Amino acid sequence: MKPSNAKPFLKWVGGKKQLLQEFDKRMPLHIKGEKTIKRYVEPFVGGGAMFFFLKRNYHVEESFLFDINPELIISYQVVKNDCKNLIHRLMKMEEEHLNMEEDHRKENYYRIRTAYNLQMQDFDYENYSREWVERAAYMIFLNKTCFNGLFRQNKKGEFNVPFGRYKNPRICNEENLIGASSALEGTEIFCGDFTKSRDYIEEGSFVYFDPPYRPLNSTSNFTEYSKNGFDDVDQIKLADFFEKMDDRGAYLMMSNSDPKNENPKDKFFDRLYRSYKIDSVPAKRNINCDGSKRGKLNELIIMNYSLTF
Numbered sequence: 001m002k003p004s005n006a007k008p009f010l011k012w013v014g015g016k017k018q019l020l021q022e023f024d025k026r027m028p029l030h031i032k033g034e035k036t037i038k039r040y041v042e043p044f045v046g047g048g049a050m051f052f053f054l055k056r057n058y059h060v061e062e063s064f065l066f067d068i069n070p071e072l073i074i075s076y077q078v079v080k081n082d083c084k085n086l087i088h089r090l091m092k093m094e095e096e097h098l099n100m101e102e103d104h105r106k107e108n109y110y111r112i113r114t115a116y117n118l119q120m121q122d123f124d125y126e127n128y129s130r131e132w133v134e135r136a137a138y139m140i141f142l143n144k145t146c147f148n149g150l151f152r153q154n155k156k157g158e159f160n161v162p163f164g165r166y167k168n169p170r171i172c173n174e175e176n177l178i179g180a181s182s183a184l185e186g187t188e189i190f191c192g193d194f195t196k197s198r199d200y201i202e203e204g205s206f207v208y209f210d211p212p213y214r215p216l217n218s219t220s221n222f223t224e225y226s227k228n229g230f231d232d233v234d235q236i237k238l239a240d241f242f243e244k245m246d247d248r249g250a251y252l253m254m255s256n257s258d259p260k261n262e263n264p265k266d267k268f269f270d271r272l273y274r275s276y277k278i279d280s281v282p283a284k285r286n287i288n289c290d291g292s293k294r295g296k297l298n299e300l301i302i303m304n305y306s307l308t309f
């Protein structure tokens with residue numbers, strides 16, 4: 001397989017760019033030594049910072065990516081299968097948008113947001129069609145021009161993020177889209193709950209889990225990536241899944257928010273993962289609704305394997 005230079009093609013809340021070196025230090029020793037991952041599984045792929053990092057730095061033989069957000073999965077499928085048409089469409093959108101004055105750009109943004117929300121009404125999310133290219137182009141356009149690259153929907157499922165003020169947003173990064181498309185070659189991408197990945201996790205697989213953050217406080221509600229939130233009951237279900245996959249003999253790594261950032265006595269994850277290795281590392285959160293809280297916070301890295309012989 002060709003080496004890749006690609007980076008994530010979407011900005012994504014909870015993107016893990018800043019933690020990649022910490023993850024790399026903690027890769028299973030045999031993977032680090034051989035620079036090869038036979039089977040990679042990522043049940044909460046989001047923007048895919050870890051997937052693209054591994055593709056740049058390791059020989060990944062086969063990979064299986066999952067996310068519950070159908071709009072995100074459409075974009076992955078189109079980048080993988082129809083990159084040329086997607087680039088063509090995005091280039092046109094970029095040219096039109098950047099030729100406009102600020103006020104017109106704002107109107108254009110809301111026009112596209114409305115078209116995107118209307119398209120949802122009778123959209124076939126099951127069967128791949130040319131309409132998927134249009135939808136993925138809208139999604140990437142909105143992601144690059146909306147406030148903070150957020151993906152937020154109202155109760156009806158409509159995308160409702162306001163316009164973001166950028167001087168010259170790069171809407172169509174052709175080179176990166178082509179790179180992402182070839183990184184995705186031979187990768188299987190699925191829409192669904194993380195438990196769907198159980199059919200693909202085998203003895204020796206390397207699995208990286210990055211579930212939505214447990215809210216740091218009552219006002220940060222960015223765990224609501226789609227209409228489905230991720231609460232403590234889901235976290236408990238996930239810990240149970242982790243244990244089952246451990247029994248299977250897979251190598252498991254998970255990142256999670258450290259509840260001790262808020263409450264030093266909170267032992268939620270210590271209890272859930274008491275049989276495993278838990279490291280707490282400093283990280284910067286890239287999106288927080290409260291700007292004053294953007295500073296350093298700790299993140300947990302949980303592993304089911306040892307890093308010494």
Ligand SMILES: C[S@@+](CC[C@H](N)C(=O)[O-])C[C@H]1O[C@@H](n2cnc3c(N)ncnc32)[C@H](O)[C@@H]1O
Binds near residue numbers: 048195
């Ligand atoms: C913290 S983000 C992952 C960010 C990713 N690591 C990155 O670098 O961009 C969590 C992802 O989990 C997805 N998600 C939420 N609930 C899920 C579930 N039950 N099963 C699978 N994916 C889920 C969300 O749509 C979101 O993309």
